[in-house]
Amino acid sequence: MKRIIKPLILMLAASLALSSCVTVLPSGRDGAEFLNPPGTKGPLPMYGEIIGEDENTITVKDANSEKTVVLTLSSDVYVVDAVTGMSATVKDRASDRAAVFYGPVETRSMPPKSNAVAIAVNLPEESLTLPHYGVVESVTETEDGVKALTLTDSGRVDIAINAGTALLPYLTKNIVTAGHIREGSALMVWYGAVKTSFPAQATAEMAVLLSNPETAD
Helix, strand or coil: CCCCCCCCEEEEECCCCCCCCCCCCHHHHHCCCECCCCCCCCCEEEEEEEEEECCCEEEEEECCCCCEEEEECCCCCEEEECCCCCECCCCCCCCCEEEEEECCCCECCCCCEEEEEEEEECCCCCCCCEEEEEEEEEEECCCCCEEEEEEECCEEEEEEECCCCEEEECCCCCCCCHHHCCCCCEEEEEECCCECCCCEEEEEEEEEEEECCCCCC
8 A cells, every 4th residue: 555645854863762662571580680781772773584482472583693692571562574564463473573562671691581562473594674763853845755754773764754754553444644743753764775875774665663752552
């Protein structure tokens, strides 16, 4: 579905402050120390394989660094399919590839433990377009499309959302347009090549409106 009503500029922050959607780290029960101090911006991205799961956690191994992290799951975690953008679940996903966004705090335990914020399952082995999680910082209209400024752990990226961007809802069948995206909206955005500039620039192929401030838990 490719729908857009009017062009905007979105200032996205791919950092989510510790809020009600982040649960208390279970590892604190055994006295584990935090690797990152409270208040550290995040969440942290990881692209890899789900190598273990139980009722309340999944274990993910990073495809590049071989780092492993145990992520606590709560009812507030956003879960989408990395191919279709539709809502999904993490049940029975062992050996599945996924993009996970977590933290930003994690414990000093081995492997470290943290809280999942957003997950994109069914991640293709080879893809030039990857999902990225972000929160809208501000919105400005333009004549030719939507631009979003995303703050990630590695820097800022201007994300252009235009008439060719597929805009999808999360957990509803409602039609999503650019007019529904506002400051504080949580998004999952798919983009590929990034233009080397400051800030870097990219164009979204697909975006899922995960929540808006007034409806977020």
